[in-house]
Amino acid sequence: MQRIRASLPFLAFALLAVLAWLAYLPGLHGNFLFDDFANLPTLGTQGRIDNWPAFWRYITAGKNDPLGRPLTLLTFLLDARDWPADPYPFKRTNLILHLLNGALLYALLAKLGQGLKVAARPARIAALFGCAMWLLHPLLVSTTLYIVQREAMLSATCVMAGLLFWMHGRALLATGNQRRGLCVAILGLGGFTLLAALAKANGILLPFYALLIETIVLAPRWPLPALTTRRAYRVVLWVFAFIPCIAILGYLVRSGWQGMLAGGPIGVRTWSMGQRLLTEPRVLFDYLQLLWMPRPFSSGLFNDQYLASTSLLHPATTLPAMLGVFLLAGLAWRFRRRHPALALAILFYFAGQLLESTSVALELYFEHRNYTPALLMFWPLGLWLSAGDNLKLVRRSLMTLLPLALAWMTHARAELWGNVQTQAILWARINPESPRAQANAADIEMQTGHLPDASRRLQALLAAQPAQAQLAFNLINVHCRMGRLAPGDDKALVGAMRHTSVVGPLLIRWFGQVLPLAVSGQCPGLTVAVLEQVLDAGQNNTHLSAPGTQQDLLYLRGLVALAMQQPTEATSDFVHGLDLQPKPEMALQGAAALGAAGYPAEGLRLLDHYQQMPHEAPAAPGMPALHEWVLARQNYWPHEIAYLRLQLEADAEAKGIAPAHPATHQDTSH
Secondary structure, eight states: OHHHHHHHHHHHHHHHHHHHHHHHGGGGGOOOOTTHHHHGGGGTTTSOOOSHHHHHHHHTOOOSSTTOOHHHHHHHTTTOSSSSOOHHHHHHHHHHHHHHHHHHHHHHHHHHHHHTTOOHHHHHHHHHHHHHHHHTOGGGHHHHSSGGGHHHHHHHHHHHHHHHHHHHHHHHHHTTOHHHHHHHHHIIIIIHHHHHHHHOGGGGGHHHHHHHHIIIIIHHHOOOSOHHHHHHHHHHHIIIIIHHHHHHHHHHHHHHHHHHHHOSOOTTOSSOHHHHHHHHHHHHHHHHHHHHSOOSOOOTTOOTTOOOOOBTTBSTTHHHHHHHHHHHHHHHHHTTTTSHHHHHHHHHHHHHTTTTTTTSOOOSOOGGGGTTGGGGTTHHHHHHHHSOSTTHHHHHHHHHHHHHHHHHHHHHHHHHHTOHHHHHHHHHHHOTTOHHHHHHHHHHHHHTTOHHHHHHHHHHHHHHOTTOHHHHHHHHHHHHHHTSOOTTHHHHHHHHHHHOSOOTTHHHHHHHHHHHHHHHTOSTTOOHHHHHHHHHHHHTOGGGOSHHHHHHHHHHHHHHHHHTTOHHHHHHHHHHHHHHOOOHHHHHHHHHHHHHTTOHHHHHHHHHHHHTSOOOOOOOTTHHHHHHHHHHHTTHHHHHHHHHHHHHHHHHHHTTOOOSSTTOOSOOOO
């Protein structure tokens, strides 16, 4: 009988995991979305990852934060080793990881219940309830089924494992096992913080969570007995918790202060640092509303229309939200001894939002930012429902019905994620002013043959937001599918390019689609002259003045010249682009384009020009610098340049053209 009772928690979690799997199952058949296309193609950027050199190039290729998120990149190899790939294995792995995180959360909540000296049975029930509410919450669908957000999920895995190791080490210290206890605690606080940060940068917040647990739960109830143990443990906390927390807070304050002193929009953002800091309290309350008043459908991935606060009174919710955040945090700290679980859940949530919802200039709003902060959100409710005998029927009913209600909503949202067409149209309806949502919906309508609907959708929003280049690009695609450009399309396109704040890789992908149409005349109204005007507008746009963006524009101008059989002009454009940033990939792309167009001698001249240029500036510290080191160790760029040179020389010889510099093979190590 005792063995059966001991196995009940495991059986209960197994049933919960099955319920979660069934709730998410429809969403496994969805497609790649949004940032997936910006991150996952690194699986095939430099060929299939089937050897160690390719592995090291891939694993160091991350650019999303200083550490590059290599742990996340490593797990993507479980699902594919080349690109393009099938989305199903990625989503399946994400769901398995979500269930693993549920198991870790159950263990963490049970441990916290033990730390509060709650009786064993109520502590397990509360842990299971808190875990169920989190595991089945519909808000987390946009993390679990959004493939690229494995980084947020894996960071949470490391955070929970680190907290469990640290708490176990502290428990060993309490029994007098000082050496082993300190080692385990250091592994939890130090080792797993590093692992969490290698999955995503917000993993560095693990020390904040540990200090909150120490201050609110452990220190008041489980003081360490021996003086030497307390001193040694205090050193561990200072080195692996207090000092990192002080450094992180200092960085956030410094970033915020510098951003506010600079004034004006930050980089490609349309808002200033001051406006961001005014806006984020509103965002946090929106998140909390979605957590505590869940619904089957929300705004999803596209929140670029979120209105930034421009003052304390505009919008009117700005000041109340700001006061509300300080009030909630202050009350939680004030009543941490009387209501420790509730205080811990509130402060844990706000600590989890420190990096992504304060002074780091990220986008204003994303649902997946709640994945780790919400870990303890429903645990206090579980403790209340599992305690006492009064209203036992009501309490037990709530403990069953609430998770089932969330499972139903999660299943409904997962069905949406499994149907790309329905998902795009619904998100566009929920986010009528989001250029991303409307462009995504129009793209789906175009693919499914609903061209007039896509045209009306894009024209309506482009008229209201004429600087949105992505809308103009998509509108050109739709009208070319319909047979010809509409009157004014060319002017709208050029105007959008003149005023847009960002184009990113979208411009290059779009240009590759429309340039053949313009050259062949297959889309009346879209001419090479129009595309040249688009590039002129981009080059004169002050928002697009960064060297990398200007280099892309010059590269595209070179492709236009090649399409018009003007190799001299094309070579000049490629050379000017290289002069902005002497990047080997730019030299290779330009030379390969010249060779493919039938001008191998010009391609060789471009390679010669690159080889005579000074070395490129060192990469930024962190993973970019390590990636450059890996490429240098492998002699990667010299090998690629030498290989292309041999091909171009062979093509030139076949055409009877003598290469301008046939002996230039020495120094290709830029």
